[in-house]
Amino acid sequence: MDAEIGFSQISPPAFDGENYQMWAVRMEAYLQALDVWEPVEEADFHIPALPENPTLAQLRHHKERKTKKTKAKAILFAAVSSSIFTRIMTLESANAIWNYLRDEYQGNERIKGMKVLNLIKEFEVLKMKESETIKEYSDKLLKIANQEVVAQSTAEAEFVAATAAVNQAIWLKKILSDLQLEQEQGTKILVDNQAAIAISLNPVFHEDQVADIFTKALSPSRFEHLRKKLGVCSF
DSSP, rough: OHHHHHHSSSSSBSSSSHHHHHHHHHHHHHHHHHTTHHHHTTTOOOOOOSSSOHHHHHHHHHHHHHHHHHHHHHHHHHBBBBHHHHHHOOOSHHHHHHHHHHIIIIIIHHHHHHHHHHHHHHHHHHOOTTTHHHHHHHHHHHHHSOOOOOOOOOGGGGGGGHHHHHHHHHHHHHHHTTTTOOHHHHHHOOOOOHHHHHHHHHHTTTTTTBTTTTTTTOHHHHHHHHHHHHHHOOO
């Protein structure tokens, strides 16, 4: 109990609309530590009605369930920015709030993943005109590179920073190439995240996860298995 009280004094992970995946993992752990994850996870979290002459056990159980439900909702309200709060303040349960945030901001990360692909295409087709100065061309590249794309994919949120570094490396290589200064060696990017290391050592680290058309393609064997199950055939 003392440990729980001490932990509750720690502010919940703040969410301002960016890096949803990372925030969701932290918030789930925070709610579980306070033993209030159940009303967030369950849409039908039930608070039993009290009989006419309730026992002490029934009173205690009723109060615990009611407290959990109220506390979970209060924590989610406290975790979000003012602009997000105005969009969720009318939702009646912690489960409804959690689902809204997931649907709203996880979807945004998928859209941002598509933006990255578009930015890469812009880099590939951009050429320096003969009438342009080096500064004008550099400014044009910087305008593309500085576009805000916080979560580049639906993979683990820990890869966001690494992806940003890759974007900068692509930008730098593009400038060098157009200035006819070839980059002899590849740009080395160091990533010490344990998940990144595990995936690099084992390419099928996430093979059992649901496929994602952006970042998590099915393995050939899994694809063939599902194709046969669906009865798809080639002509």
